[in-house]
Amino acid sequence: MNEVYMIAGGVTKFAKAHPEKSFQVLVKEAFDYALGDVGMETKDIDGSVSSYFSDHFLRQLMGGAMVQDYLGLCPKPGHRVEGGGATGGLGFQAAWREIASGRMKCCAALGWETMAHVNTWKGNEFIALASDTNFDYPVGGFYTGYYAMMAVRHMHEFRTTPEQFAMVSVKNHKNAEHNPYAQYPGTYTVKEVRSAPMVSYPLTLLDICTMSEGAAVALLCDKDTAFSFAKRPVRITGVGTGTDAMRMADRPHGEVMLLPHEKKSDYAHLKYPGVHSFRAGRAASRMAYEQADIKNPLEELDFVELHDAYTSSEIQTYEDMGLCRYGEGGPFVETGAPFMPKVRYGLEFTGEQGVVPVNPSGGLLACGHPVGATGLMQSVFALWQLQGTVGKHFRDDSLQLKDPRRGAIHSHAGTGTYVAVSVLERGW
Amino acid sequence: MSKKIQKKAGKSPPRRPTSRNRTETLRPALEKALRRMPKAKPAKRAQGVGTVSAGNLRGKVRLPETEDGNSAFRIPFPKDLAHLDGMSPLVIRWHYEMEYLHSYAQDSPFFAGLANGRLLGTRCIHCRYTFATPKGHCMRCGEKTRWIELPLKGKVHSWTTCYFGSQEFLKETPFNLVLVEFEGADTLLLSRLVGVGQDGIAVGMEVKAQFRRNAKLLASDVYFVPA
Numbered sequence: 195m196n197e198v199y200m201i202a203g204g205v206t207k208f209a210k211a212h213p214e215k216s217f218q219v220l221v222k223e224a225f226d227y228a229l230g231d232v233g234m235e236t237k238d239i240d241g242s243v244s245s246y247f248s249d250h251f252l253r254q255l256m257g258g259a260m261v262q263d264y265l266g267l268c269p270k271p272g273h274r275v276e277g278g279g280a281t282g283g284l285g286f287q288a289a290w291r292e293i294a295s296g297r298m299k300c301c302a303a304l305g306w307e308t309m310a311h312v313n314t315w316k317g318n319e320f321i322a323l324a325s326d327t328n329f330d331y332p333v334g335g336f337y338t339g340y341y342a343m344m345a346v347r348h349m350h351e352f353r354t355t356p357e358q359f360a361m362v363s364v365k366n367h368k369n370a371e372h373n374p375y376a377q378y379p380g381t382y383t384v385k386e387v388r389s390a391p392m393v394s395y396p397l398t399l400l401d402i403c404t405m406s407e408g409a410a411v412a413l414l415c416d417k418d419t420a421f422s423f424a425k426r427p428v429r430i431t432g433v434g435t436g437t438d439a440m441r442m443a444d445r446p447h448g449e450v451m452l453l454p455h456e457k458k459s460d461y462a463h464l465k466y467p468g469v470h471s472f473r474a475g476r477a478a479s480r481m482a483y484e485q486a487d488i489k490n491p492l493e494e495l496d497f498v499e500l501h502d503a504y505t506s507s508e509i510q511t512y513e514d515m516g517l518c519r520y521g522e523g524g525p526f527v528e529t530g531a532p533f534m535p536k537v538r539y540g541l542e543f544t545g546e547q548g549v550v551p552v553n554p555s556g557g558l559l560a561c562g563h564p565v566g567a568t569g570l571m572q573s574v575f576a577l578w579q580l581q582g583t584v585g586k587h588f589r590d591d592s593l594q595l596k597d598p599r600r601g602a603i604h605s606h607a608g609t610g611t612y613v614a615v616s617v618l619e620r621g622w
Numbered sequence: 623m624s625k626k627i628q629k630k631a632g633k634s635p636p637r638r639p640t641s642r643n644r645t646e647t648l649r650p651a652l653e654k655a656l657r658r659m660p661k662a663k664p665a666k667r668a669q670g671v672g673t674v675s676a677g678n679l680r681g682k683v684r685l686p687e688t689e690d691g692n693s694a695f696r697i698p699f700p701k702d703l704a705h706l707d708g709m710s711p712l713v714i715r716w717h718y719e720m721e722y723l724h725s726y727a728q729d730s731p732f733f734a735g736l737a738n739g740r741l742l743g744t745r746c747i748h749c750r751y752t753f754a755t756p757k758g759h760c761m762r763c764g765e766k767t768r769w770i771e772l773p774l775k776g777k778v779h780s781w782t783t784c785y786f787g788s789q790e791f792l793k794e795t796p797f798n799l800v801l802v803e804f805e806g807a808d809t810l811l812l813s814r815l816v817g818v819g820q821d822g823i824a825v826g827m828e829v830k831a832q833f834r835r836n837a838k839l840l841a842s843d844v845y846f847v848p849a
């Protein structure tokens with residue numbers, strides 16, 4: 195298997211709507227930015243992977259083929275990858291496979307979503323079609339409702355509080371104030387998050403990401419190509435993917451899948467995953483960590499960009515990824531560990547702020563979630579973080595971490611149906 | 623890998639005939655068939671089409687003008703094409719509607735059950751894993767399942783109250799979603815809980831099934847109320 199590197203990326207501004215640009219042009223903007231960053235030309239790209247989620251939102255089949263011709267990549271290989279909310283992360287991994295297998299020297303992962311062609315409630319209906327349309331959707335298909343039920347069970351099982359969820363909202367919206375690509379940066383208090391309109395108890399409007407339009411592109415290469423174009427290529431050392439039953443109702447209530455640093459006795463009485471945890475997230479993390487030789491993620495990761503479509507799912511994901519034990523996600527956010535070390539949030543923490551920053555970019559909550567672009571956006575922000583180029587690309591270096599060597603990206607679909615976790619580290 | 627398969631896999635591909643390969647054999651026949659192809663004809667000059675319609679009253683062929691769909695009058699347009707670069711996007715309405723003939727297939731008995739006031743699940747014939755939301759085959763061991771009747775009483779495993787929703791259900795808000803657990807079942811059932819507000823619901827609370835009198839043949843034909 196060949197070593198795989200990421201050398202460049204591009205992201206468009208994420209916004210509610212971009213009626214002045216078609217999806218092809220959005221992708222081209224991100225693609226040209228990535229090429230320009232390393233002095234590459236279209237001829238240097240051997241093929242692509244297109245990453246977009248919804249045929250309903252796009253109202254166009256074969257969108258990947260249309261991007262391929264618009265970018266001038268025909269007749270090189272290309273195909274589409276789709277896996278719900280994890281589409282971007284899975285697209286990233288599909289591009290990784292093209293390089294790892296030796297079929298391509300340089301592959302472009304092209305992600306986008308255009309979600310403003312219908313109103314928000316119709317959009318929620320489209321998204322709810324990613325639940326079982328025989329048994330789930332007709333009961334009242336609404337993703338926020340599904341996640342709210344998981345949050346309620348997490349609260350029941352572990353005494354997690356809605357205020358702890360709200361701290362995630364405060365963190366991610368605040369981080370995004372220094373990210374020019376973000377859709378909804380903002381300064382909020384826990385009280386403001388809790389008093390925002392209730393969408394599905396316990397999740398308020400500020401606990402939930404929004405509909406977005408935008409594109410993100412990642413360029414992945416083999417070692418020789420990487421070092422001939424880039425001074426600071428980032429190596430992809432772990433690629434993990436996990437799955438779980440489509441229907442939340444079908445999730446088992448068994449034993450915890452352990453990470454190397456955990457013991458069976460840590461979870462003597464926990465029925466797992468139930469609806470409080472994401473077994474797919476744990477499986478994907480475990481596979482990625484094993485490849486990257488990570489024994490204890492809290493000690494060995496410098497930051498994480500994870501799929502915070504809901505504040506509650508960020509807390510659930512801390513646990514799946516092993517940053518803390520199952521059940522400790524609420525207290526973990528209170529320690530200040532997942533916050534940026536130097537940003538002021540107006541919160542008091544019980545421990546050291548910024549031990550392992552989670553969603554330094556602002557995550558989905560504040561950047562937006564143009565589904566097929568999201569996982570690739572995470573890879574681009576992780577690349578810039580590891581390269582130390584956040585200041586150059588954001589024109590503001592407030593979010594640049596000091597000397598990060600290894601980070602993880604986490605892309606998540608359905609109610610935890612597909613999860614893709616990839617580990618990126620300094621490659622030079 | 624078994625020995626038999628190994629032998630087969632190790633076999634080299636069939637050799638091509640060495641004296642006359644396929645291309646040489648095919649060529650004369652192809653030449654013969656090509657000579658039979660019709661000769662290319664000179665292009666005909668376009669002539670006026672004879673049909674008379676409202677579109678060509680003045681002798682000109684036109685698409686009929688209709689009044690449905692988008693209509694706009696006097697869209698501004700610059701004299702200089704260079705000015706088009708800054709043009710505002712045109713946004714149109716595009717209605718899209720469809721009707722499916724959707725089969726519940728092997729899960730049909732569940733819906734027939736609801737129409738008769740019965741709540742069915744399935745149980746694996748091999749490992750006895752019991753699904754409160756039916757599955758035709760066991761996801762644990764792969765065996766077929768058989769239909770069983772679920773108790774009409776259960777407990778709330780988790781819940782939420784939705785104040786917003788998808789467009790289809792927006793008019794029904796606020797509504798409660800619940801995951802119901804049943805004695806003797808390994809998995810849960812997603813349903814609605816009615817007759818109680820957000821403050822009256824808790825994990826572990828006992829609920830009982832009720833059925834729509836006029837079944838719509840949807841999973842929502844069953845719903846729960848506090849027991």
